[in-house]
Amino acid sequence: MKRLGAGLVLLIISLQLPQKIYAAESPPYLQQGGASNKPGFAETISNATQSINSYAPIMSFILSAVFTIMFLIGVIRLAYSIITKTGSVLKHSTSMLLWVPVAFILIRIGSIIMFTTNGSNDILIASDIIHLLQVTGYFAAIGMILVGLIMLLFFKFLEHPDFGRWFKRLNVVSIILICLSTIMPVVLNGI
Template structure:
């Protein structure tokens, strides 16, 4: 909990420093005085343009700082993992493995969010949703085929070993395959009709 609070506090401090630097650059920037001298008023578009260019100028520094924070947290997780393996402490092991698994997933999620947020437009979002739905449909049908094949293998094990658990597992796999294939076939049509 303390680490999460420290992480959030450091991200807030970085964001406040970026905002204050951007606002200071807007009030002291030379482009505002040039527009007033040329007879153009300092409109909202010029302020937003100045803020955007200042924030874009600070983006590499902020990215480096955030990446460094995540690397430090990952190294702390590795040290805690070594400590927990030596001392056989379960709670420390649980926390360190959660940190080691969560940080790479969080970094990939942030990168994917920014890539999708800045590279897609309204038609791109529609294509992205359609492609995701088609991929999930194909995964559903493939999963049902795999479930049927594993059920057949379980039936074969029952023939060799004559164990009732294999019969039960194969029936569960067959019912699951039928359910997944029916839902995969029906639900996209239902969702598209809404």
């Protein structure tokens, strides 16, 4: 029964269509103005892009102003929480003071990357990020080993078992970090 109803609907629609469909000289979205002086699709997109680009300095200023206001609100709330000794306000104000500059910097860097890369540069950015993480991992592992040696020195002088445990933990984590920093770029480049 449903098939019969669907068939009837298709029959009615096909009878309603015009018998002849004429093709235009060129699709309307590719026509460049013509006698009616209407802008074509390419001109419309170009005009829209230029108008969006003209708002970029204003939007940058507004973004900077919003983040500055958020930071100042965080400073005022921090002063309030110190005066009244309110823990929850102190917690929220310090988190605001930490994350507002980080978010601002990430948005700026993200917009720079988004508007300055094309398909061929994406591979270079990814390899640069992988190399940065690899070098950061090596330096963090060296720092952990040095801090672990200081913990070993404290363990030898004070014979406190916590310093010995921290020495062992830092050595294990630094070895794992060195292994990951060495192996992961090879794995990520193989994908």
